[in-house]
Amino acid sequence: MVQALQLDAYIGYLIRRCEQVHTALWAAHVSREVTSQQFAVLNTLARRPELDQRTLAEESSLDRSTVNVIVRRLVDQGYVQQVRHERDRRRTVLCLTPDGSQLLNQLIPPAQRINQQMLDALPTEDRATALRLLKTLAEADLS
Structure with missing residues (x-):
């Protein structure tokens, strides 16, 4: 007999499904041209200008x-733009x-709206906990 996981109790499956929901919302409401990963790079450079590519990769995960x-x-x-360090x-x-900068300023409001839309799918009292738990998982060193 073949064993099978109950997928709705499998964290990898649920994270992938959440990513699918986010990707669909992103394409529908933020941009079909700029991906959320590109947005992360633009946003990171806005927060920390003049990063080298290695540090940019670390900062944007x-x-x-x-x-x-x-x-x-x-x-x-x-x-x-790529420039020589001063x-x-x-x-x-x-x-x-x-x-x-102009592109990022255009993307931020709809990105904030879809973030709120996903949070609104949770009961109000669970939102902060959900964010805290996701941050814990994202920052965990499980290697």
Whole structure:
């Protein structure tokens, strides 16, 4: 007899389903052109200008190869620029362009709305707990 998991009690399945819901909301209400990962990169650069790609990857919780592809695309689109560090000319850092800042400013309100929409699916008294638990899981070192 083959064993099978009860998927609705399996955390990986539930996280994947939540990601599917978020991705669908993102495409419908925020952007079909800018992914939530690209948004994370833009937002991180707005919060911490002049990051190198390695630090950007760490700060946005994306792997370095993914950030490399995203940065290349955002540079090609004119939303991010690569510049030499002012004091250490050997370092290349990343900055939002004015177009990148404008794009981010346009994306933030609908991103906030879908975040609230997902939170609103939970009972009011459970929202803070859900966020705390998700942060705990996201920051856990389970390796």
